[in-house]
Amino acid sequence: MMDIAIDIASWVLLALGGVNLLIGGIGVLRMPDLYTRMHAASLTDSMGAILVILGIMLQAGLSLATVKLGVILVFLLLTSPTAANALAASALLAGVTPRTGQSLHLSDSEARE
């Protein structure tokens, strides 16, 4: 009984993680400029990765694999926001301005004109 409950919980977590990854991927394709795309991509890093790793941890049970997964989770949570910060900072330095207001609704070529 316990096994089935853990199995169900882990699959629910994995499925939710997958949905988050999918939404993040669609967002990266559909969003209009760099900063909003990064916002969408952060969904894959945060919710997607966390849920998937938690799901696998439940599958692995109490073992060394779970500890390793936990370590991976901690490092992911440390590095991905840092990478996002570095990316956004260098984009801003390179002169990529966030789009606001009307220009958000224009396509790429229109906005440039």
Add this chain to the structure above:
Amino acid sequence: MTTLFGIFLLTLLMITGMAIVHTRNLFVAVMLMGIASLLIAASFFLLDAADVALTEAAIGAGISTVLFLGALALTSERERKRRRSLSTSSLLQFGIVGVVALIVIWATFDQPRLGSPSAPVQAHLTPWYIESTRDLIDIPNAVTAVLASFRGYDTLGEVVVVFTAGVGVLFLLGTGASSRAAGAPLSEDNAGLRHYLIPRILGRLLIPFILLLGFYVQFHGEYGPGGGFQAGAIIAASVILYALLEGEQRALSVIPQGVLLAMMAGGTLLFGAVGVAGIVLGSNFLDYSVLSEDPVNGQHWGILLIEMGIGITVAGVLISIFHAFAARATA
């Protein structure tokens, strides 16, 4: 399911490869190379090659990207635009490439299918290597056993090639020691990422763990995936990360140029010396069985020592190459 995932990864890899060749922006091409490396590392893992996947991820996605970016900073980021005309020569190039690709694909129909147990690769040497690893060397990781003991000659050759390439780069670009005065204040350019507080602090937090992983991979290589090549690359990556965050000068004061040169030569020498020790103790070159009373124990000692030699050389060469590129960028 695994097959399906492998096919998905390889399809992505093919698309990435074509995008790399198609794009005119070299910066984009280098970034795509990093993605291709990670995809290929994941494919290696699915194909049961954990050691190779580790190496490819550390070197292909990590160090090679840094080196290419360094070279781009010194040359140009874009390919020059050419007139778009389908001349005979470009038709010829497309033709040859297409025809050869078709010939190779046609030839694959004679290949044994993926995973076939009757393939020639599985028939002769593989069972012998796996049996002998159990009997003669007694370590779990057959890859390390083959790399360090059964095919020690090959590996010595590869280490010498890596060493020679490192020396070649230093000859071409100089060690950079003469171009900067010792103790000069850090200029804006070689101060690394000092202005960026968050990456710097987190990077500093991570560097000890990367180093720890490097040493774990080095000394655990007999029992799990790992060994000198991977460990050298990981340790080099941590030093390169330090140089990127804190400025190249600081990294050079941690591991000076002289130490790096000694590492390059010393690791190779250590490998050779272990081989010669075999002769001195009355056996063949690179036969570790005589290094200790018990032949199996001797093999363990030999493998440990030469893996250390490999790790030291690889780390020394990769860090030196990085410094040679970086010294040019800031000179």
Add this chain to the structure above:
Amino acid sequence: MDILGLYHYWIFAVLLMTGFFAIVAKPNLVKKLIGLSLFQSAVFLCYITMGKIEGGTAPIMGEGAELFSSPLPQVLILTAIVVSISTTALGLGLVLRIKDEYGSIEEDEIQGQDQP
């Protein structure tokens, strides 16, 4: 299924020729080196694919595993990857020196300067 067993080799062929195309057709020297890396990656893929055995595991002998993929191709490729980065670095070093001497990394411009 039988045909899918060859898919890895087809990708190898396409990737190999993609890299080769960059080497012969692109005049930019850095692009040529990127093509060379791609070419090498394709060869790595070919070797590792050959070593795989159905139902096997990585050749690390723990408990419970009886069938192992071949360690030999893995050893060859492991060393080849490290050698490939070293040679690529050497190539990039040459490109930087060429840039110093000729002020360009485009092949046709360099050849144009060499002709009197």
